[in-house]
Amino acid sequence: MVEAYGNAQGPTVPAISGVPCADPLGDPFLRTRFALPSRPATFLRRRRLVDHLDQALRTPLTLVNGVAGAGKTLLAADWAAGLRQPVAWLTVEAGDRRPGVFWAYVLQALRACGTGAVGSPVDAAGVDRRLLAALATELNDRDRPVVLVLDEYDRVTAPEVAEQLEYVLHHAGQGLHLVLVTRTEPLLPLHRYRAAGELTEIRAAELAFTPDEAVELLELHGLSLSVPAARALVDRTRGWAAGLRLSALAARESADPEVYLKEFEADRSTVADFLLAEVLKEQTEETQDLLLRVSVLERFCPDLANALTHRSDAHPILAGLHRDNTFVEHLGHSWYQLHPLFGEILRAHLRERLPGLEPELHRRAARWLRRSGFLPETLVHGAAAGDWDCAAGALVDDLAIGQLFTGLRSADLAQLFSRMGSEARSPATDLVRAARALSRHDLDHGLSRLRRAEERLADDAPDLAAARLSCALLEALAARLTGCPPRAERAAEAADGLRQHVEAHLLDEHPELTALLLTHLGSVRLWAGRFEDARAALTTVVDTPAGSCTALPREESLGHLALLDYLNGWLGRAERKALAAVSEAERAGSPQPSGSGIGRLVLAAVAVDRHELGRAQALLDETARFPPGRPDPVPAAGRALATARLLLVRGRARAAVEAAGPAVSAAVASPWAAGHEALVASAAHLAEGRPDEAAQVLQDVSGDQPACAVEAAAIQLAAGHPREAVDLLDSIRNEGRNGPAVTVRAALVRAQVAEDAGDAVAARRLVAQALLDARRERLRRPFLDAGGWIRPLLATPALHELAAGWLTPGPPRRDDRTVPESLPPLLVAVELSGREHDVLERLARLMSTEEIAADLYVSVNTVKTHLKSVYRKLAVNRRSDAVRRARDLRLL
Structure with missing residues (x-):
């Protein structure tokens, strides 16, 4: 018996035992379209x-939506093969755009899984x-619901098919679970299903392999990857x-698969063949x-894309490409990006199809981005186009030249x-x-370029204010490197006058410019000894x-x-600020971004004093x-100060003198740097027995x-000039201000002085006050440098209690939180110079003055000078006492 369903005006379809064996066009059904892949x-x-897909059994509609090759x-198919309920599978083809053909295949797929026939x-x-x-009624009456999987559903483009499918799904009730596997968004009211909790969705982000999954996948391809x-x-x-699969297949042919997977050229791989054939060539x-x-x-x-194409149709094209999962990813707010591999392949294809166009595209992009206020990208594309006037002009006009010195992008900008x-x-x-050049402390090249720019910016036009403000910043840096306070002050004054001609939002967006300028100004003022003026700028x-x-x-x-x-x-304040400086550097991602390490230099000097x-x-x-x-004067002087003090303490006077000079040429001399250099030279003369010098x-x-x-x-005082010391x-x-x-x-x-004058009461009072002040700062060096006269005073009960636990051996006070964990063995060991130690060793061997002089290749008078210094430091008057005292202090 032959039955006909549908439009009576159309031809009937012959059937065997009531089941049609051909589609409405008369073509036999293709059984491969009903088979699970x-x-x-x-x-x-x-x-x-798989666990997520299991939710499809609890919702009427499931959507698996991803790009071509996403593994949908x-x-x-793997999930469907494991189900215990009927599964109807249909791979949709282009011919299914016609409703009659589409439904004929859907009904045949349902029959293939045992669902009753309702015609065709x-x-x-x-x-x-x-x-x-x-069909809806038949499905709704079923005891066991059927799962209908429509693979490659994106090939169905007729709106009426989507409307009919939604009609059947709605009226089939619990009898149908529809699974759509597609590259594009189906023409279904997904928002209603989503709001009702009747939609299961698996999209591109979830379909993407994780690194752990990638490792497992590559192992299945015979590759072991970390x-x-x-x-x-x-x-x-x-x-x-x-x-991933295509890369793995290609990597198996490589001698070093891991290197291949890291460095393979996408445009020369099977990935390129796939994307060009499956994606690019499918487009208009x-x-x-x-x-x-x-x-x-x-x-x-879209606007940027239009600037590159000189057309105006980018908005609908980009929206459509994203909607159709064409490897165009939406970033939000109408911005998009290409899939990385797709972008690599397209760039290579661009060079083949439109040779020579790439620099012009970068130029167009740079100009659009500059007009639109996107500075970082403007610089990148300006550089790629070789349009350095555009790139540098954008940096300067945006008041961003300070980014060459500071910030996360400084290294990238320098490289660019x-x-x-x-x-x-x-x-x-x-x-x-x-x-x-100035960032590298290359003054000659830096100043010559700066002068050339200033000559060309001599006009007072307001639109040049940003460039001239950049000049002021570089002038301040040059002044800092040359130790020239007048130049720094002129630069700061010029900057103050120019700020009113610069758009306020630029100053707000680039606080680094003002901060850098004030840092340079503060550094020069500090060099010149104008401490309070320096503090004002630096504190800001x-x-x-x-x-x-x-x-x-x-x-x-x-x-x-x-x-x-x-x-x-x-010392305490200095230490806290220095530690804050080091912490600031570490928070910025580099332990020493400035290269000067001035915070650590201060910490080193503090450590010497302690x-x-x-x-x-x-x-x-x-x-x-x-x-x-060229060395930066202030850090260079700071290093010289800390190094020389440490060498002096260790008895290396000559080395200390060599280290004391910061070896910088400056427009003005630094009073404090010169003063400390003189102190080191004087201490060296004294240590070597030349008190008058x-x-x-x-x-x-x-x-x-x-x-x-x-x-x-x-x-x-140590040189024997108490009056000059007091004066x-x-x-x-x-x-x-003095700490x-x-x-x-x-x-x-x-x-x-009081002790030498016989005023023991005044001496003890002064030492007591010194101990109280020093204990708070853990300041030990002044007592160690004082010499032997202070030891008897510290042995007195009152002063011993003040010194015990942090300066001399003894139980620390419980309420004294400044006591260090490890204490010096005695009132610190006396610090002898290297030559003094040589003399003392020979003294312990009972060598005479003449024998010591001959053994050390020095004069007898030089040996006598060293002996006087040793006696003074050990607070003794005779050779035997000196040897005994040195052994007590473990100097021998």
């Missing part, structure tokens, strides 16, 4: 996706509503299944042209502009060249909000403030290298530099 041996079952079909359409162009109603290498491959492929000419042109961009929006050739001759390119920088762009100036300003506190005698010599040496070793080029070196030291003055007074102390201006390192040394000098 076979899974290859290298197929990896991913349990997380194999995932659905007889007209390829349409389907009778009664047939669909009958998780980090797999993660890099996943990043490049975005976890795209086909990309206009769409292909757009994709090729935007491939030069990391990201793009390193490719700039001599053909770029605009003022902006000269400013960038000057900035790059420290008070700016923290961030990557201000990390360098904040670190350097904190370091300079730490040095300033140290020079004023405040007699923590190992720590001091370690800190100096961490800052052993200066940046190439020691006193002579200190003639220029005055009370204007309190830290230098008190140390100079101590040397004058020097009396000349010190005390305006509340314990100054006051303690001054008190000890006055105490020794």
